[in-house]
Amino acid sequence: MAIMSGKEHGNRKGIPPSVSQQIDENLKRLYSDAEAEELPKSLTDLLEALRKQDAQKATDKQ
């Protein structure tokens, strides 16, 4: 896989667009892997508990 291989010379003000692009592409790959993971049960349980709590409050008000 051609990855993180800079072939162009940078300058003092910036880096070649191709290097920027490589960095962004690899960051996207890194973060899309993390995004694709299943949500932990603790998080879905938290949302469920918050929903139930609100439903209970609404019932108590009636």
Added chain:
Amino acid sequence: MSGAQTPDGPAVDPRDEIVTHLPALRAFARGLSGDVSAADDLVQETVLKAWTKFSQYNAGTNMRAWLFTILRNTYLSKRRKQSREVSDGEGVFTARMASKPDHDGRLALQELNAAMKFLPVEQREALILVGAMGFSIEEAAETCNCAPGTIKSRANRARKALAEMLHLEKGENPTTTDKSVAMVMAGAPNGF
């Protein structure tokens, strides 16, 4: 908060949208904290705050930016409390970092991730949002409460620093041994 009534009858709770942003929030939290467990704690806190302060969200505006802002502010607040500001340490890292491009894509991604942790948080968050997560410059500026030009500048400085750390800027092709790479990775916190 009660849900809005739809023409078809059943109420729709706008907070139901929160769950759709959780995967991206988790990834962003990992990028900021550099730690899987701390990231999930951060997301939990964000969900709690968003849920309980949902009245502060303006319906129809960008919920993703709103949630990311809560997460970011929570992280920065915790970070200040823990008083564990980590300096850039760029020179040290540049000297230590050994890149092994082309041979193993997964290893290169891990090195990139490790290098990200050496960036100042302002640069790191800008690059994660714009470079990795597809935020527009304007959306990232809204999330980080700064000017669009600042985001652009921070992201560019982050890319330049990464290129230097990973020896990309000058087109170097360092020859490294598995041992040297393993030493770098062993010292890097496991964020992904």
